[in-house]
Amino acid sequence: MEGEMLSHEIYEKLSNIISQSALNNLSDTQVEALEEELSKLVQEKNGDIDEISYDDLLAAWENAT
Numbered sequence: 001m002e003g004e005m006l007s008h009e010i011y012e013k014l015s016n017i018i019s020q021s022a023l024n025n026l027s028d029t030q031v032e033a034l035e036e037e038l039s040k041l042v043q044e045k046n047g048d049i050d051e052i053s054y055d056d057l058l059a060a061w062e063n064a065t
Contacts, residue, residue: 009049010038014057026065034064 015023026034037060045051 010042010052013049013052013054014038014061017054017057018061030065034060037061037064 038057041052041056041060042049
């Protein structure tokens, strides 16, 4: 359950800077890559979503796409 909550929070934050349309247009491979990038960020910040900056999220997006 906690992982699901973190996932929801991180995607909510990501959706503040990436359009829903862009997210919906990702290929399966890109979705997997984005999930991996976001997981790394959460681990680097010890699960503290507030510590993940929008620049961090944009870098994860660029790495995944």
